[in-house]
Amino acid sequence: MNGGYRSIVLLISGTAALGGLLFGLDQGFIANSLSTIQTVYRLDTRGAEHYSSILATGGVAGALLSGLLARFLGRKRSLVLAGLIFTVGSLLSAFLLPMAVMLACRLALGFAVGIASFVVPLYLSETAPTKVRGSMGTLFQLMITIGIFVISVSNVFIIRAVVKPERALPLMFGVIVLFAALMLLGSLFLPESPRWLMLGGRKEEATVVLRRILATEEEVAAEIADIEKSLGTGGTSTRIVFQGYFLKVLAVGILLQMFQQLVGINVMIYYAPRIFGFAGLTGLVAMMTVPTVNMIFTFPAIRLVEKWGRKKLLYVGAASMFVAMVAAGLAFRAIGDVAGATGPAWSGPVLLVAVIVYIFGFAVSWGPVAWIVCSEVFPIQGREVGMTVTTMVNWTFAGLLMDNSLTFMQEHGNSSIFFVFSAFCLLAIVFVAGFVPETKGISLERIEADLKAGKPLRRLGQGG
Numbered sequence: 001m002n003g004g005y006r007s008i009v010l011l012i013s014g015t016a017a018l019g020g021l022l023f024g025l026d027q028g029f030i031a032n033s034l035s036t037i038q039t040v041y042r043l044d045t046r047g048a049e050h051y052s053s054i055l056a057t058g059g060v061a062g063a064l065l066s067g068l069l070a071r072f073l074g075r076k077r078s079l080v081l082a083g084l085i086f087t088v089g090s091l092l093s094a095f096l097l098p099m100a101v102m103l104a105c106r107l108a109l110g111f112a113v114g115i116a117s118f119v120v121p122l123y124l125s126e127t128a129p130t131k132v133r134g135s136m137g138t139l140f141q142l143m144i145t146i147g148i149f150v151i152s153v154s155n156v157f158i159i160r161a162v163v164k165p166e167r168a169l170p171l172m173f174g175v176i177v178l179f180a181a182l183m184l185l186g187s188l189f190l191p192e193s194p195r196w197l198m199l200g201g202r203k204e205e206a207t208v209v210l211r212r213i214l215a216t217e218e219e220v221a222a223e224i225a226d227i228e229k230s231l232g233t234g235g236t237s238t239r240i241v242f243q244g245y246f247l248k249v250l251a252v253g254i255l256l257q258m259f260q261q262l263v264g265i266n267v268m269i270y271y272a273p274r275i276f277g278f279a280g281l282t283g284l285v286a287m288m289t290v291p292t293v294n295m296i297f298t299f300p301a302i303r304l305v306e307k308w309g310r311k312k313l314l315y316v317g318a319a320s321m322f323v324a325m326v327a328a329g330l331a332f333r334a335i336g337d338v339a340g341a342t343g344p345a346w347s348g349p350v351l352l353v354a355v356i357v358y359i360f361g362f363a364v365s366w367g368p369v370a371w372i373v374c375s376e377v378f379p380i381q382g383r384e385v386g387m388t389v390t391t392m393v394n395w396t397f398a399g400l401l402m403d404n405s406l407t408f409m410q411e412h413g414n415s416s417i418f419f420v421f422s423a424f425c426l427l428a429i430v431f432v433a434g435f436v437p438e439t440k441g442i443s444l445e446r447i448e449a450d451l452k453a454g455k456p457l458r459r460l461g462q463g464g
Helices: 003-016 018-041 045-072 075-093 099-127 130-161 165-187 194-199 203-213 217-231 244-262 265-278 283-307 310-335 347-377 380-412 416-435 444-452
Strands: none
Touching (some): 003 018, 003 130, 018 045, 018 075, 018 099, 018 265, 045 075, 045 099, 045 194, 075 099, 075 165, 099 130, 130 283, 203 217, 244 380, 265 283, 265 380, 283 310, 283 347, 347 380, 347 444, 380 416, 380 444
C-alpha cells in the first residue's frame, strides 16, 4: 500500500467516522452535566434516568429508518442528514427550553445518532480496502471516545469557570453544536459508497470511487468483479430476510450488539461520576478517569484488530471486563450502600483500578469489534436490513440499562449491578467461541459466499 493510497483512505474513513463523534459527544456530555441538568430542571433520580435514556428511544427510531435512508438516499446523504438533525437539536437545547421541548430535542439527537451508528460502520466496511477494513472500522469507536473525552474536558472546565448552572448549561450545549457542525460539513465532501452505487447500477461512478481508494487498476477491476458476482447471486433485501443463512448470521449480529450493552459500558460511561461518588471518589478522578482511559485504549485497537483478529480481541476484552466487574462488585460490597462512604482503605483504589481495567477491556475489543463484525457478515442485498436490526438491538438494550441502572443499584445495593455485568461477560465468551467468525483480512464477498454455501458461522472466510 503506497503512501497516497493510505492517505486518501484515512482521509475518507476519518471524515466518515466523525459520525461516531456525535455518539461520543452525547455520552460524555451526560456523564459530567447530569447533575447540572438536575439542578436547572429540578429532576429526581428517575427524571435524570429518563432524560438520559430517551436518547436511546430516538436511537431505536433512527436505526429503524436508517436502513431505508441508507438504501434510497445513499450512505453519504444519510450522514449529512444525521449531522443536520444533531446540529439543530443541540442548538435548540442550548436555549434551555421547557423540559418537554428538551426531551423532544434529545429524542431528535438520539434519532440522528441512531442513523450515524448504523451508517458509519456500514459506509466504512463498504469503502475501506479489505486489508485495512478492520482498522478503518475502529475509527468509528475511536471518534466516539474522542467525543466523550473532548466534551468531558470542556464540561469540567465550564462547570469550574461558570458558577451558575443556568449559565453553564447553554455553554455545554454550545460546544456540542460546534462539533456537530464540523461533522455536518465534513460529510458533505465524502464520496459515496462504491457498493451502494453498484446496487443502483452506477458502475462508472463506483469505479471512480474505487480508483481513489485502491492502488492499481487491477485491484479496481477485481473489486468490481467481486461486487458484481455478489449482486448476481440473487435476492432483494426483502426476500433475503427469509433465507436460513441470513437468519443465522442475523442472530449472531443481534447477540453481539446485545452483549456489547449487557457488559455494562453505557452505565459506566453515562453514570461514572455518580458511581464513583457512591464510593466517595469525587473531583477530576470521578469526572475524567473513564473518558481518558476509554480514548487512550481505543488507539491500540486500530492495529490489534488487524494483527490479532476480531475473535481474539473479543476474548481478551470479555475476560478483562469479567475480572474487573468482579473486583468492582467486591469493592462496593466492602464499601456498603451509604452514599459517600469510603469503606476499607483498599476499596477505593481497587474500584479505581477495576474501572480502568474494565474500560481497557471494552475499548480494545467489544467497543469497535462488535460494530465491525456486524458491518462485515451480512450479504450485500440484506446488509441494510441486518445492520438496521442489530443497531436497533444495541440502542434498545442501551436504553433499558440507562433507564434502570441507578434505580437497580438503589433497590439491590451498589455492588449488585457489577456482578450482573460480570455474568454477561462470561456468557459473551461462550457465545464468541461457538458462533462468531474471524473476518480479519477476508473480503466481504468471500464471507458472503461461504455463508450461502452453508459453512458453520464460526468458519466463515476460513479454509476447510
